[in-house]
Amino acid sequence: MAVIDERWPQPDIYDRRCPARNVLGHVTGRWGGLIITALLDGTLRYSELRTRVDGISEKMLAHTLRELQLDGLIVRTSYPVVPPRTDYQLTPSGREVAGLVRALVGWIEEHLHDVLAARECPQGEPMIGG
Numbered sequence: 001m002a003v004i005d006e007r008w009p010q011p012d013i014y015d016r017r018c019p020a021r022n023v024l025g026h027v028t029g030r031w032g033g034l035i036i037t038a039l040l041d042g043t044l045r046y047s048e049l050r051t052r053v054d055g056i057s058e059k060m061l062a063h064t065l066r067e068l069q070l071d072g073l074i075v076r077t078s079y080p081v082v083p084p085r086t087d088y089q090l091t092p093s094g095r096e097v098a099g100l101v102r103a104l105v106g107w108i109e110e111h112l113h114d115v116l117a118a119r120e121c122p123q124g125e126p127m128i129g130g
Contacts, residue, residue: 023071027097028104031056031064036073036090036098037105043089073097 011020026032031053038044038052050061065088068074073094079085090098108115 026064026067026071027073027101029064031060032068033101033105035061035064035068036094037102039074039088039090040095040098040102043087046086046088049088068094 012018013020013024015021027036034053034056035049038049044052046061046065049065050056050058053061056064065074065076069076072091074088075091077087077089079087
């Protein structure tokens with residue numbers, strides 16, 4: 001692995017200056033996590049990603065895809081056809097991190113009822129059955 005910045009031979013994500021913190025934000029942010037987990041199912045076109053990730057604006061999709069591409073997590077392939085076609089797919093690193101994020105997503109979906117119940121319970125009162 002090439003040293004990108006000699007100031008970070010050993011990344012420390014808790015240091016606000018560490019570039020690893022940006023990558024964490026790209027992967028675990030609202031849109032980045034959804035995009036990379038959607039791409040675990042295979043290559044998708046821009047329009048397919050926009051449909052799959054409900055609620056994302058075109059501007060935010062383009063921005064997030066650019067960040068993930070710069071981080072080396074996705075590959076963008078453009079085809080010189082009419083109408084224009086652009087495909088996105090995960091790199092090996094992207095596939096690895098997307099698998100981890102998908103596990104987190106699975107946990108959230110599996111425990112959503114508990115989370116929602118916790119929101120209803122006033123602080124300090126024990127939850128029954130949880």
